[in-house]
Amino acid sequence: MNVPDHLRYADSHEWIDPGSPDAALVGISDHAQAELTDVVYLELPEVGRTVSKGEAIAVVESVKAANDIYAPVSGEVVEVNDGLAEAPEPINEDPYGAGWMVKIKVSDSSELESLHDAGSYREHVS
Amino acid sequence: MQQSPLHSRHVELKARFLPFAGWEMPIQYEGIVAEHKAVRDAVGVFDISHMGELIVSGAEATSWLNTMLTNDVGSLRDGEGQYTLMLNESGGVIDDLILYREAEDRYFLVVNASKIAEDIDWLQKHCDGDVSLENQSESWGGLAVQGPASVEIWKTLRPDLDLPERNGIVRHEEGWIACRTGYTGEDGFELFDTNEAIGNWFDQFLEAGVTPCGLGARDTLRLEKCYPLNGSDLDEKHTPLEAGLGFFVKLEKEAVFTGRSSLIAQKKEGIPNRLAAIRMTGKAPPPRQGYEIRADTGNPIGELSSGSLSPSLGTGIGMAYLPAAFTKPGQEVVIVIRDREFPAVVVKKPFL
Numbered sequence: 001m002n003v004p005d006h007l008r009y010a011d012s013h014e015w016i017d018p019g020s021p022d023a024a025l026v027g028i029s030d031h032a033q034a035e036l037t038d039v040v041y042l043e044l045p046e047v048g049r050t051v052s053k054g055e056a057i058a059v060v061e062s063v064k065a066a067n068d069i070y071a072p073v074s075g076e077v078v079e080v081n082d083g084l085a086e087a088p089e090p091i092n093e094d095p096y097g098a099g100w101m102v103k104i105k106v107s108d109s110s111e112l113e114s115l116h117d118a119g120s121y122r123e124h125v126s
Numbered sequence: 127m128q129q130s131p132l133h134s135r136h137v138e139l140k141a142r143f144l145p146f147a148g149w150e151m152p153i154q155y156e157g158i159v160a161e162h163k164a165v166r167d168a169v170g171v172f173d174i175s176h177m178g179e180l181i182v183s184g185a186e187a188t189s190w191l192n193t194m195l196t197n198d199v200g201s202l203r204d205g206e207g208q209y210t211l212m213l214n215e216s217g218g219v220i221d222d223l224i225l226y227r228e229a230e231d232r233y234f235l236v237v238n239a240s241k242i243a244e245d246i247d248w249l250q251k252h253c254d255g256d257v258s259l260e261n262q263s264e265s266w267g268g269l270a271v272q273g274p275a276s277v278e279i280w281k282t283l284r285p286d287l288d289l290p291e292r293n294g295i296v297r298h299e300e301g302w303i304a305c306r307t308g309y310t311g312e313d314g315f316e317l318f319d320t321n322e323a324i325g326n327w328f329d330q331f332l333e334a335g336v337t338p339c340g341l342g343a344r345d346t347l348r349l350e351k352c353y354p355l356n357g358s359d360l361d362e363k364h365t366p367l368e369a370g371l372g373f374f375v376k377l378e379k380e381a382v383f384t385g386r387s388s389l390i391a392q393k394k395e396g397i398p399n400r401l402a403a404i405r406m407t408g409k410a411p412p413p414r415q416g417y418e419i420r421a422d423t424g425n426p427i428g429e430l431s432s433g434s435l436s437p438s439l440g441t442g443i444g445m446a447y448l449p450a451a452f453t454k455p456g457q458e459v460v461i462v463i464r465d466r467e468f469p470a471v472v473v474k475k476p477f478l
Contacts, residue, residue: 037142037157037158038157038158038159038160040159040412040435041411041412043411059411059464061412061435063158063159063342063412063434063435063437064153064154064158064342064434066414085409
């Protein structure tokens with residue numbers, strides 16, 4: 001299982017890149033995509049939406065089930081990965097790269113600190 | 127939670143599990159889409175050890191079963207099987223099953239896992255004459271080998287033995303049973319053997335290159351063919367006429383079966399609802415069981431009894447009981463998904 005060291009992780013398996021808090025990339029972890037398998041549909045939020053940590057911001061659907069994706073931190077959605085709405089395969093194939101879902105302008109950077117680092121996330125999913 | 131005799135093999139194959147009818151069964155191994163395609167294009171194997179197996183025997187087995195089931199038991203010869211339904215007095219579906227005639231005084235019934243107890247209760251309650259009923263569900267493990275290459279695979283494993291004809295049954299002297307049936311719309315067979323022996327069959331099929339498939343793919347495969355799932359598309363509130371299963375209901379047969387008069391009345395008065403096949407027309411989330419359906423005027427007219435993405439078609443498909451006026455192919459409807467309306471259309475069954 002791939003858990004990049006430079007990212008932060010929520011209990012609910014979203015990752016966020018803390019390196020650029022004005023437009024922090026958010027996606028779901030390799031573990032999450034493996035559990036979901038075969039993502040067939042992604043519903044993304046509107047750009048400009050203000051979100052609170054833990055709020056459902058997207059829906060990812062496999063053949064079998066619909067699953068909510070939660071904002072790992074509070075902030076504003078500044079960009080969404082529209083291409084995934086047409087072809088969601090990168091969520092499975094490249095969850096930390098082309099499979100990113102939204103960019104969030106982080107409103108409170110202390111929330112980033114409250115997330116798992118890679119080591120703690122590995123323990124969380126083991 | 128009951129476990130299949132193949133449970134440790136599923137764990138080894140890294141299956142994901144799901145509780146189903148009191149059983150912990152594999153929902154998928156590699157992935158539903160890959161498993162679905164394996165069955166459509168080649169061959170896959172499903173664990174169906176959860177299914178129920180009943181034996182009805184006795185001199186009056188034929189005449190009694192003919193009063194309990196909708197299809198014409200009298201039309202079966204030894205070694206033949208038929209899809210049939212067991213109804214309550216008002217014509218609602220208790221269970222749908224396959225009935226095989228092994229001999230005039232001996233029948234093998236394969237019933238839904240979720241209905242074994244109910245079926246037994248119902249049958250016992252109505253049992254009379256020289257008939258005995260035996261629940262053998264605990265003694266049998268089962269596999270469904272399905273796909274266009276399934277017969278070829280059988281021939282490589284047992285070149286000495288031919289499979290039965292379509293819908294037929296063979297009981298081998300080694301003790302196992304092979305039936306030429308399935309739930310995927312592809313050629314294939316179902317194999318029943320003891321809980322101890324079924325694993326060896328499973329291993330042999332995997333070694334021969336058959337793809338292990340879970341209940342997830344079983345569901346998408348059957349839905350594309352519009353085969354109903356009891357508990358979802360069939361229930362005691364709907365008759366087989368509403369479900370579009372009139373072909374398996376022989377109102378004219380000599381025996382009077384439970385529910386018959388209700389069906390005749392319903393036919394006379396007009397069938398109020400029909401199980402329709404519905405296909406999403408644009409880009410939409412997969413439709414799922416329970417989603418509301420609205421007429422193009424916005425009025426709610428029903429909800430999906432089944433729904434999924436169709437791996438073969440790449441679009442969302444589902445089934446729903448709708449007022450008969452809305453069930454003509456071409457009828458436009460709307461499916462409500464997370465408070466948004468998505469266009470869909472009633473299509474001719476099956477989808478594939």
